Amino acid sequence: MMDNLKQQARSFIEQCYHELGKSPEAIASRWIAIEEEIVKTGSYTHTSEELTHGAKMAWRNANKCIGRLFWDSLSVIDARDHFTCEQVHQTLVEHIRFATNDGKIKPTITIFAPRKEGEVPVTLYNHQLIRYAGYQTEKGVIGDPHSLHFTAYCESLGWKGVGTEFDLLPLVIATAQEAPQWFELAPDIVKEVRIRHAKYPGMKDLNLKWYAVPAIADMLLEIGGIEYPAAPFNGWYMGTEIGARNLADEARYNKLAAVADAAGIERGSNASLWKDEALVILNQAVLQSFQEDGVSIVDHHTAAHQFKQFQKNECQTGRPVTGDWTWLIPPVSPATTHIFHEDYDNTIVSPNFHYK
Ligand code: HEM
Numbered sequence: 001m002m003d004n005l006k007q008q009a010r011s012f013i014e015q016c017y018h019e020l021g022k023s024p025e026a027i028a029s030r031w032i033a034i035e036e037e038i039v040k041t042g043s044y045t046h047t048s049e050e051l052t053h054g055a056k057m058a059w060r061n062a063n064k065c066i067g068r069l070f071w072d073s074l075s076v077i078d079a080r081d082h083f084t085c086e087q088v089h090q091t092l093v094e095h096i097r098f099a100t101n102d103g104k105i106k107p108t109i110t111i112f113a114p115r116k117e118g119e120v121p122v123t124l125y126n127h128q129l130i131r132y133a134g135y136q137t138e139k140g141v142i143g144d145p146h147s148l149h150f151t152a153y154c155e156s157l158g159w160k161g162v163g164t165e166f167d168l169l170p171l172v173i174a175t176a177q178e179a180p181q182w183f184e185l186a187p188d189i190v191k192e193v194r195i196r197h198a199k200y201p202g203m204k205d206l207n208l209k210w211y212a213v214p215a216i217a218d219m220l221l222e223i224g225g226i227e228y229p230a231a232p233f234n235g236w237y238m239g240t241e242i243g244a245r246n247l248a249d250e251a252r253y254n255k256l257a258a259v260a261d262a263a264g265i266e267r268g269s270n271a272s273l274w275k276d277e278a279l280v281i282l283n284q285a286v287l288q289s290f291q292e293d294g295v296s297i298v299d300h301h302t303a304a305h306q307f308k309q310f311q312k313n314e315c316q317t318g319r320p321v322t323g324d325w326t327w328l329i330p331p332v333s334p335a336t337t338h339i340f341h342e343d344y345d346n347t348i349v350s351p352n353f354h355y356k
């Protein structure tokens with residue numbers, strides 16, 4: 001166990017310090033200090049610099065992520081000394097405000113204290129910091145079906161939703177000392193975009209909207225053998241995530257028929273490709289609406305070009321690119337991107353993000 005941690009720590013420090021242009025002496029003296037700390041305490045503590053660069057490396061190694069070109073511009077918030085639910089709540093609110101940046105979204109990660117001797121200092125129960133509730137009613141599901149279980153859990157804690165299609169879920173936080181507590185998100189800190197289409201005025205009557213900032217709260221960040229179970233991170237959306245999945249999937253908001261009707265597209269036979277036409281219209285609407293409201297978003301063609309540039313940069317730097325083809329191809333027109341026509345090595349390298 002100990003030796004495994006030593007090996008992970010050693011390879012992380014070697015690569016991290018090399019990338020940061022540190023001298024062999026600096027690497028050697030840092031390694032001695034780490035080895036000593038591991039022998040004494042069974043673990044070791046990252047410096048702020050190691051934590052920051054380690055988080056950037058984890059993003060760079062995220063095989064399912066098409067957005068990795070900007071890995072080195074990640075903003076890292078060190079929250080390793082925040083241990084109460086109230087402190088964590090305040091830090092998450094500040095993360096959302098900082099990352100939203102009035103629409104010019106800043107990719108940001110907040111890192112809470114690592115797991116120590118099996119104890120978890122901070123636990124976040126949300127899948128994403130911002131997400132809509134889902135309610136089972138006799139007339140079917142209201143809101144996001146993906147949120148049915150978590151919404152019921154929030155209600156078991158005493159939270160009460162209004163019951164609309166787009167109720168903001170509360171933050172649910174627990175610490176080593178405190179049982180799970182829920183905190184309502186003030187509506188004024190959550191930027192949202194109403195979905196409309198310049199060519200199809202009927203679209204706005206569907207009253208569709210989505211939140212600006214996607215922030216994953218339920219993945220574990222691993223750096224040099226140290227595990228950070230609470231490390232919420234955000235970027236900006238690729239339009240297809242909202243237009244081709246969240247609002248389109250039958251098991252999500254299931255809006256393609258409504259979009260087709262609003263756009264005056266006959267829903268006769270499959271062969272009319274009405275569903276495909278509605279899908280493109282909804283994705284255009286998402287991109288137009290975000291852009292008009294000054295909220296960062298990327299279309300899947302531009303995102304693929306950026307990923308191509310990422311591959312070139314990594315090749316220049318002499319680093320192999322790993323990737324998961326099944327996630328990297330976009331759900332709309334995948335074969336129009338270079339990604340579809342390439343193979344990717346899905347090896348998991350460290351640092352990285354993991355499911356819990
Ligand atoms: C800056 C804009 C970004 C864009 C446009 C982007 C785009 C995406 C997309 C489209 C996915 C697939 C999601 C899905 O299909 O559900 C994804 C996955 C992922 N991204 Fe990025 N990303 C961005 C930034 C980031 C950042 C800042 C991080 C972490 C620091 C990150 C880490 C990941 C990880 C770990 C996954 C896989 C998630 C999973 O396994 O469920 N991404 N990204």
Ligand SMILES: N=C(Nc1cccc(CNC[C@@H]2CCCN2)c1)c1cccs1
Nearest residue numbers: 067214215216233234235236237238241
């Ligand atoms: N644009 C984003 N999208 C994204 C990234 C990672 C994970 C997810 C959520 N993926 C899970 C959903 C639900 C099933 C399939 N997709 C979304 C970002 C979220 C956080 C940083 S970037």
